[in-house]
Amino acid sequence: MVPVKKTDRSQSGATIYDVARVAGVSAMTVSRVMNRNTYVSETTRDKVTAAAASLNxxxxxxxxxxxxxxxxVGLLYSNPxxxxxxxxxxxxMERCSQSGGQLILERCDDMRSQRNAIARLIANGADGILVPPPLCDSKSALKQLDQIGMPTVAIATGRPLAGVSAVRIDDYAGAMAMMQYLLSLGHKDIAFVQGDPLHTPAQLRYQAYLDAMAQAGLSVAPERVAPGLFTYRSGLNAARQLLGNKSRPTAIxxxxxxxxxxxxxxxxxxxxxxxxxxxxCGFDDTPVATAVWPELTTVHQPIGDMARAAVDMLIEQIRRRRAGETAPVQHQLLPFTLITRESSDPAAAPDLLTG
Amino acid sequence: MVPVKKTDRSQSGATIYDVARVAGVSAMTVSRVMNRNTYVSETTRDKVTAAAASLNxxxxxxxxxxxxxxxxVGLLYSNPxxxxxxxxxxxxMERCSQSGGQLILERCDDMRSQRNAIARLIANGADGILVPPPLCDSKSALKQLDQIGMPTVAIATGRPLAGVSAVRIDDYAGAMAMMQYLLSLGHKDIAFVQGDPLHTPAQLRYQAYLDAMAQAGLSVAPERVAPGLFTYRSGLNAARQLLGNKSRPTAIxxxxxxxxxxxxxxxxxxxxxxxxxxxxCGFDDTPVATAVWPELTTVHQPIGDMARAAVDMLIEQIRRRRAGETAPVQHQLLPFTLITRESSDPAAAPDLLTG
DNA sequence: CTGAAAGCGCTTACAG
DNA sequence: CTGAAAGCGCTTACAG
Structure with missing residues (x-):
């Protein structure tokens, strides 16, 4: 009985050595290709890529x-x-686990606590930082990160800074698409509930509303615009204001x-x-849009895709930085989609009390 | 100029060798202590623990x-x-990244697609599986996992199986606490909206309602109980049913x-x-509880803590299994909290239309 | 542009 | 109960 040597391997699939053997190069070269290192000839790169693919x-x-x-991968989040x-x-999270990034969360609701939150994130091992709204619009946070040379990606900011990478949608165009839709339905008296004024997408959505009305030759009375802060609570106040008068808009x-x-x-x-x-009508297409009744016509923002894109960009930046290269600033614009549902469709929706 | 050899280290803190040196043992022994391996003398274990602590x-x-x-760490989830x-x-996610687990997500809404979802999870590298509601109540899913010897932790099931580890709250006691509170407020005509009948916590919450009423000497008319499925939509139907008659309950x-x-x-x-x-009043204390107006009196379920506990239990099971030991079945019961807010407090809440 | 050697921090598989 | 050796799969730091 020849004793079978138990394997010491921790992985079931192919390793870098398998690829190297098949490609006829060293493991080092395979590693270079996998890390998109530039110092590899095109021929070699192709051989390695082919070998890797064939071995899966x-x-x-x-x-x-x-x-x-x-x-x-640090994430400075608020409003969990x-x-x-x-x-x-x-x-x-999904993308981090695929790419081998480790997500490090730090909550930061308060603009004042930013500085501390960033420090804690770095202390906990963040090599780069993802900044989703509303912090993505904080110039002071972004500047602080830039000063210490920390790779950063801002998400869903309306006005991306030239020096900071960003992933976003075109909020202006999204709101404009919604307005065109409402106008095409024949509405002429359309009211608007504003978002948090400090948040740049809120500003752009409002501007699109104003521009669409102006382009359609419609005037906007001051009482047709109500301030809001993106919260349900602030929406209640805004709605009371917009619907409290005798004269009411036909669409909000x-x-x-x-x-x-x-x-x-x-x-x-x-x-x-x-x-x-x-x-x-709303904006974002978050789960509430289909949880309420009737379901909301809204503009779909691909939040998950934006998060994945942001993680990819950040990890790439961190890699480059470690390799001593300077990472280029990238701005990525993802597509939105206008989603029409019952809340704007006169033919569709039944009554609240009878179903 | 003596050239400074650049360090090759990938870690800033202490390593297993540092601990070994301080404790006066081999790295192997430190490794054993860190993995809670039993074959270490108490004296040695104490030395190592002290050294590890001193080096942080x-x-x-x-x-x-x-x-x-x-x-x-596989997660069979539904309703994202x-x-x-x-x-x-x-x-x-938080706990996994701390413990070095890699979260692998697989969606599974449909009871019929369970088998496939489990297979995919395993194909994607899951060494154990977390089963949150509503799948935690599927005996067929749990049995399937048990048969293939896969470490499993069920979360928030009302009736944990003897052979499967579980983390939960006492739903019966939670609903009973809410009922005692409503009764103490003087309510005698209390209606109930049931949850998904296939979900064991829904059954327990309903049973507590019935028992509390009976114990208070109050009868429950059939029209005071409406079926529901835990969704907002089903709640609308239930509410129409409960509030449609002339005679209305004083509390729901x-x-x-x-x-x-x-x-x-x-x-x-x-x-x-x-x-x-x-x-x-509601149950769970999810974000909607404070998003609606007035804010909801509810029973707080520590969902995040339950997730963390479940991850710990699962990782421990996987480790044991790899070490060839049999992992004991564990059942952990976390505390709930009754949270009273405006929706039950006659002194507090203002009017919807005037704020 | 490419490779041989050494090492990351930890654990497996022995051996005692 | 404890340790010396070898190895996980990959990358750093050289050298050419």
Whole structure:
């Protein structure tokens, strides 16, 4: 009986050595190709790529992390209970585990506590930082990160800084698409609920509303615009203001879904049927959009995709920085989609009390 | 100029060798202590523990993973848009990154697709599986996992199986606490919105409602109980049913927050003020509880803590299994908290339309 | 542009 | 119960 030597391997698939053997090069060269290192001839690169593909080779991110140190992807988040943040977290998490990044979370609600939160994130091993809204619009946070040379990606900011990488949608165009839709439905008296004025996407959405009205030759009375802060609560106040007068708009476009949901609640309280008596639209297409009744017409923002893109960009930046290269600033614009549902469709929706 | 040899280290803190030196033992022994391996004398274990503490040593999970293979923590989830799932995900993710586990997600809404989802999870490298609601109540899923010897932890099931580890709260006691509170407020005519009948916590919450009423000597008319499915939508139907008659209850206890939020919406549609005309309570304390107006009195379920506990239990099981030991089945019960807010407090809440 | 050697921090598989 | 040796899969730091 020849004793079978138990294998010491920790991985089932192909390793870098298998690829090297098949490609007829050294493991080092395979490593270079996998890390997109530039010092490899095109011929060699092609051979390695082909070998890797034929073996279905996947880099062992754990082994890489053991050697290189963990890739700490810091996330400066606020408002963990919002649907927006949840969608973002899931996307970021998913991509991090694929790419071998380790997500490090630090909550930061308060603009004043920013500095501390950034310091804690770095102390906990962050090699780069993801900045989702609303912090993405804080110039002081972004400057602080830039000064210490920390790779950074801002997410969903309306006005990306020239020196900071960003992933976003075109909020202006998204709101404009919604307005064109409402106008095409024949609405002429459209009211607007503003978002947090400090948040640049809120500004752009509002500007698109104003421009669309002007381009259609319609005037906007001051009482047709109500301030909001993106919260359900602020939406209630705005709705009371917009629906409290004798003269009412035929449609209300809220700068996000939470506030649109609040508009529906107040409208129902006034015995107005949505959409028969009042059309209501939101923005973002977060889960509330389909949780409320009737379901909301809104602009879909691909939050998960944005999170994944941001993680990719950040990890690339960290790699480059470690390799001593200067990482280029990247700005990525993802597509939005106008989603029409019951809240704007006069033919569709039944009554709240009877179903 | 003596050239300074650049260090090759990937870690800033102490390593296993530092601890070994300080403790006067081999690195191997330190490794044994860190992995809670039993074959270490108490004296040695104490020396190592002290040395590790003095150096503030943390196991390098990346290096461990490189050697041992990644610890794949599978998560069979459904309904990613629900607030419950988001809170669970954040907790699980946080703990996984601390413990060196890699979270592997697989969606599974449909009971029929279970088998496939489990197979995919394993194909993607899961070494153990976390089963949150509603799948935690699927005996077939749990049995399938048991048969293939896969470490499993069920979360928030009302009736944990003897052979499967579980983390949960006492749903019966939680609902009972809510009922005692409502009874102490003087309510005698309390209605109930049931949760998904296939979900064991829904059954327990309902049973507590019935028992509390009986113990208080109050009868429950059939029209005071409405079926629901835990969704906002089903809560609207239930509320219409409960509030449609001339005779109305003074309080409605819904088996979760989403349905309680729907009850409030319908009540407002009927010009009933909450809590003045009707008290409304929920269960779980998910974000909707504080997003709606008035804010919901509810039972807090520590979802994040439950996720963290479940991850710890699962990782421990996987480790034991790899070490060839049999992992004991563990059942952990976490505490709930009754949270009283405006929706049950007659003194607190103002009117929907005037704020 | 490419490779041989050494090492990351940890654990497996022995041997005592 | 404890340790010396070898190895996990990958990358750093050289050298050519």
């Amino acid at each position: 080779y996947q880099v062992n991110t754990a082994a890489r992390a053991a050697r290189v140190g963990t890739l700490g 209970s919002s649907a927006y943040m949840s969608a973002f977290l899931v996307g970021a 476009f809220a700068a996000n879904d939470d506030m649109a949901a609040a508009v529906i609640a107040v409208a129902h309280g006034l015995h107005l049927q949505v959409p028969q008596d009042l059309v209501v | 040593y943390q196991v390098n999970t990346a290096a461990r993973a490189a050697r041992v293979g990644t610890l794949g 848009s629900s607030a419950y799932m988001s809170a669970f995900l954040v907790g699980a 206890f819904a088996a979760n927050d989403d349905m309680a939020a729907a009850v409030i919406a319908v009540a407002h549609g009927l010009h009933l003020q909450v809590p003045q005309d009707l008290v409304v």
